Amino acid sequence: MPIENIPEIYFQNKNTPQDIFVYDFKMTSDVVKSKVNLSMNMFSFLQVGKKQVHFADTSMAVNSKQSLLLKKGNWLWTELLDTEAIYYCKLFFFSEKKLIDFLSKYTNNIKPHKEEVPYFVIENDQYIAAFIDSLSSNTYTNHSYSDALLSLKFEEIMLYLLNKYGDKFEFYLHSLISKEVSPFKNIVESNVYSNLKLEEIAFLCNMSLSTFKRYFAHEYSEPPGKWLQDKRLQRAKELLQKGELKASDIYLDIGYNNLSNFSIAFKNKFGTSPTDISN
Incomplete structure (x- = not known):
């Protein structure tokens, strides 16, 4: 099975790296355990269907009542149709640089827990549902202020989740930052x-x-x-x-x-x- 380099396969301009990126993902058939090389941290806002992600030593399954924040890395993804004939989710990618800028602006210089988990489960609510509806790759590709708008959307969801989950989410965000250069x-x-x-x-x-x-x-x-x-x-x-x-x-x-x-x-x-x- 080939390895999918995500989000690079979604970029229109393959030669231009992006710090922040949104993609509308649709699928009409089940995909079981696809190999994914995720090069940016990513929100997976699932709207229709079911998703399971296999990590090195654990796995996590969610449906449309939950969203996932995934750490970059090599993962196996299983995406399944639900009662509908389509699988649909919004993928929201952000670079480590974008994350560091956000943390330095809004949070304290804290050390994460030693236990590192590659995902954070988000319980969807009305605010998050409205946020997901406001994300569309079309809006952010054909707009004069696409980058600025996306940066504001990134800060919006991050601040909302910091308020919703407090220290637990803040510790998780700090754990996403690479600890040392290889x-x-x-x-x-x-x-x-x-x-x-x-x-x-x-x-x-x-x-x-x-x-x-x-x-x-x-x-x-x-x-x-x-x-x-x-x-x-x-x-x-x-x-x-x-x-x-x-x-x-x-x-x-x-x-x-x-x-x-x-x-x-x-x-x-x-x-x-x-x-x-x-x-």
């Missing part, structure tokens, strides 16, 4: 501004270059060469804008072997030469 990411991000080549960084990760590239694309959703080049050129721009250094002072430190290659790459990315920035 060893792989730690090595990569420690060498972003070094002049190491890809195969040298791969060696530090104890991987062949091909394995490293494959793993990198999975972790960062982008080829390593492009990702590193963008990071290094952005850093170069910041250094040059301070006016204290010239291109000839920094090109080696950000991974270029000669000044000419650096200048060409810089101009291709920013539309201007490094000398114009530093002057």
